[in-house]
Structure formats: C-alpha cells, structure tokens
Amino acid sequence: MLNMSLSILSSKPLKIAILASGSGSNLQVLIDAMQSGELPIEIVGVISNVKEAYAVTRAEQAGIETAVFSHITEGDNVGKRMGIKTFERHASAKLKQWQPDLVVLAGFMRVLSDEFISSSSAPMINLHPSLLPNYKGLDTHQRVLESSDIHHGCSVHVVTAELDAGQVLTQAMLTVNRDESSEILKARVQKLEHKILPWTILLIAKGVLDLQSINDQIQDANHLPSLPLKLWLDD
Numbered sequence: 001m002l003n004m005s006l007s008i009l010s011s012k013p014l015k016i017a018i019l020a021s022g023s024g025s026n027l028q029v030l031i032d033a034m035q036s037g038e039l040p041i042e043i044v045g046v047i048s049n050v051k052e053a054y055a056v057t058r059a060e061q062a063g064i065e066t067a068v069f070s071h072i073t074e075g076d077n078v079g080k081r082m083g084i085k086t087f088e089r090h091a092s093a094k095l096k097q098w099q100p101d102l103v104v105l106a107g108f109m110r111v112l113s114d115e116f117i118s119s120s121s122a123p124m125i126n127l128h129p130s131l132l133p134n135y136k137g138l139d140t141h142q143r144v145l146e147s148s149d150i151h152h153g154c155s156v157h158v159v160t161a162e163l164d165a166g167q168v169l170t171q172a173m174l175t176v177n178r179d180e181s182s183e184i185l186k187a188r189v190q191k192l193e194h195k196i197l198p199w200t201i202l203l204i205a206k207g208v209l210d211l212q213s214i215n216d217q218i219q220d221a222n223h224l225p226s227l228p229l230k231l232w233l234d235d
Helices: 004-009 025-036 054-061 084-098 114-119 140-145 182-205 211-219
Strands: 014-020 041-048 066-068 102-105 124-128 151-158 168-175 229-232
Touching: 014 025, 014 054, 014 084, 014 182, 025 041, 025 054, 025 182, 041 054, 041 084, 054 066, 066 084, 084 114, 102 182, 124 182, 140 151, 140 182, 151 182, 168 182, 182 229
Parallel strands: 014 041, 014 102, 041 066, 102 124, 168 229
Antiparallel strands: 124 151, 151 168
16 A cells, blocks of 8 residues: 555646756756656755755756755855855755655766755655665776676665665666776767656656655565666666
8 A cells, every 4th residue: 555645746846956066967857857747856956065066056947945055155165165064954944845755866966965865855766877785885887887787877765874774665687898998988978868767757747656665665675676667668
C-alpha cells in the first residue's frame, strides 16, 4: 500500500527545490518538462553556492526564484567564501520559506552536514555520475576508464550524511568504449542523467517511490521490484 500522503500528493504538482553549483543542464531538463506539462511538478526555487553558476541564469530566465549563498556580504569578513555552516543556515531558512515536497541536488558540489539533512522537512535526492555504490565522490568518469569496468552510468539516491551512500533509487547504464576520453564519456553519461532524473521524479510524484518509508515498504516487499530501478540506455 502506498503512503496516503503521497497518494494525495500525486494529484497535485510536486513542489521541488533544487540545489545546483554548475551549468544546470539537469535543471533545464526539469524546467522544460515542467513547462510542457510532462512532469507534474512546480519548481519553487533554486539555491546555488556559486554566484556565476549558469543554473541561476536558467532559473531566472524561467521566472523561478533563486538564492545564491557564495560569499559573506556583511560584517568583518565581507567577500570571504561562505563556510558550509553559514551556507546551510541560509539555505535552511530559504527551504523553510519555500516549503518544498522534495529537495533535489543536481550538480551540487558541496557536502552537506547530517544536521542540515536531518532537519529538512522534505526528503532529499541526489544525482551522482556513477553506478553506485561504485565510484563515490569525484572524477568518476576517469576512474571508470582506468578500471576494467564495461558498464558505467548514473544513479539517483537518497541523500544521507555519508557521501553518496544513501539508498539508490534508480540507475541508467551504458557500455564503456575503451578508446573514448573522459570528456566524451561524461557527455554520454549526461544524456542518461537527463532521462533518469525526470523519470525518478515522476515516480516520486506519482507515489510509486515513497521516500518516507522506502526501506521497509519497498525493499521488503514481495511483489514490487527491488531497488534500484534500472534503465538501460546505450548509444
């Protein structure tokens, strides 16, 4: 039986807040899907820790509220890069204001504390460029090419205090070409990211994936597929 709150939630747009540090290509995919009506979501805001991040520009162009917390703007440390605790304090306040149903980390490049994650009123998911639990952290594409792995891809997982260690919800996979560069492999994986993230959010919006009780409700079920749900996409 699906969680009642998510069953009700599936009848109205899922309110999403997004944390991003870079170009925001995955954000753009979500904006396009929202505007076309393909995804039943409302992006209520975008938070970035990088002032120059193009993700901020994408959000502003779509009329989405943004908040940038990159440098200290008051006191004796004006212009200093904002520490993670200060960032989290500002980000928490903004999330409380927006009241999202889901927080999505899409290319967000800072490690969040357990206190920040556990105090969030909404579950958090992260998009990671590897087939977790393999290759947590950075430089995943180069590390795969230096290995003997024949498959690579990306994962959407629940955010926990331990880096890239939360329950994996979905994965998309491709076959590694041994003669390709890390940049080419990265571009191929990014195409998968643009498919797996909206697909996962759709499953959440429709109540198929219940993040509040994912461990005891989905993992132990006898008649539902085990996680992660895998999407094979190759070219």
